[in-house]
Amino acid sequence: MTFGRTPMGPRRFRDLAEAYGGDISRWPEAERGPAEAWLAGNPREGAAVLEAARALDDLLGSWRTADPVEALRSRVLVPAPDLVSRARRRAFVLTLGGGAGLAAACLAGILAAPFLLSTPSFGIAPSPSMERPASASASPQTDEVLAEVLEDWEAPFADAEADFGA
Amino acid sequence: MLRPVTDALGLAAGAGAARPASPAARPDDPDADLVRRIGKGDLLAIRALTARKLPRLTALAARVLGDAAEAEDVAQESLIRAWRQAPVWRFGEARFDTWLHRVAINLCRDRLRRRRPGDAADLDALVDPGPAPDRGLEARDIGDRVAVAMAALPPRQREAVVLCHYQDLGNIEAARVLGVSVEALESLLSRGRRALRAALSDLVP
Structure with a gap:
């Protein structure tokens, strides 16, 4: 079967009925017109093919x-x-809000680093990079949303495109 | 303010004029308006899309999986993914319905893969218990026979027949859902229908 390049004739007409059934309106759009024309010229043969498919x-x-x-x-x-x-929050974070929130978080970390490093510590001091940012603009909500983004973000079609072998 | 249901479904005559479609929206995607409104948090649009898609997704999964309970889970999970996807949906790349069918088919494939060889589908639970006024006992029996014949098809052939015959997708959309060429889809359909005709030969004139 070569499909699109196959001229309409008894064989192609039968192939289409066999695949798509006995209703020409459900056949591939580009082949409906030629099929109708062939049917008009071969009513008896065409009707028999369609009737069998419709059953x-x-x-x-x-x-x-x-x-x-x-x-x-x-x-x-x-x-x-x-x-x-x-x-919607994820989308916001990933676009305009994401850039602003991330920048605020980074800035807060930089500003807080000297203070944290100069604080007397007993035992193991927490790394500044592990601290929660102190800036009000880098709110816990921003952190949560960023975590959500990493946890369960899925791009359109990303999940659907995987594993689609014929 | 609550909008009429017809508006929620995007069926109101003036809906298009009052709310111009995004230039990027795919003009032939019948779900575009609902998806755009869901992306803005419109609860009526959520209900409308559920009413439109839940029966379709449940029927799709039931016929592919041969198990009514699993089909409900697949339909639920598919729509949950739709809620997550609507606000970030990229209009113009694919029909939303095609994407939703791909998600559902993928979820079905995951479940089929996890099944053990001995697991049998409860086909009786799949057939509408009816009887509707225009359907008698015989129709129910024939439906059972068809369900069994469909369950016996190779999975890809079954998916192709379900998408084109029962879900009424066109060949291009069905091929996109299955991730195959249109030619491959046609081959799957032909082989599937031939096998069904053979299995139901005593019922086909």
Whole structure:
């Protein structure tokens, strides 16, 4: 099968019906017009092909699944506002807010370093890099959001593109 | 202020005029407006997308996995990822529905991979218990037969048939979901339908 370059004829018509079923409106868009034209010129042969394909379509259509129950809707809806809100904060941190927050955190660390290093210590002194920044602008919320970003950030399609072997 | 449900679904006649679409939005993505509003925290849009996608995702996973309980978990996880993704969604790169189907298919594949050889799907739980007014006992029996025949297909063929026949995706979108070429999709569909026809030969005229 060479598909797009295959001229419409009995073989291609049959291949399409075999793959996509007996409803031409569900066939690849570019091939619907040529298929309709071929069918108009070969009504008996074309109708037989479509009828056979439709018989299988009807059979497949008899398998219906139950609609989701209300409990599932609740499980999906209840956490949604919080998840959207967290994602919006992540997006903010990763764009404008992220740059500002990170800069504030770095600045706070630099300013605090001399003080921390000059403080008498007993035993092992905590490393300045491990200290929580003292700046009000580098709030715990910023830290939490940055942690969230590292923990569960996923780019569009990143998860979906993995492991898609034919 | 609460908006009417039709507006929440993006169906109101004036919705487009009142809220111009982003120039970057993919014009043929029917979910673009809802996704944009979810990204701004619109709770009505969250409900509307749930109403639109949850039945589709549950049916997709049920048919791919052959297990109703696992299908609910996959549908739930898929929409949770949608809530996380909406605020950062890059319009114009893919349809949101295609991405959502890819997420769901990937989650199904993860679950199928983790299954042990002896694990059997509860196919009875998958068929709508009905009967609806236009469906009798015979339709239920045929549905059971189809479910069994679908479960016997190789996974990639089953995915292709589910996406094109049951989810009503076009060939290009279905190929994108499966990460294969359109030609490969057509081959999977042909082989899948041939196998189904053989398995159900006593029911196909």
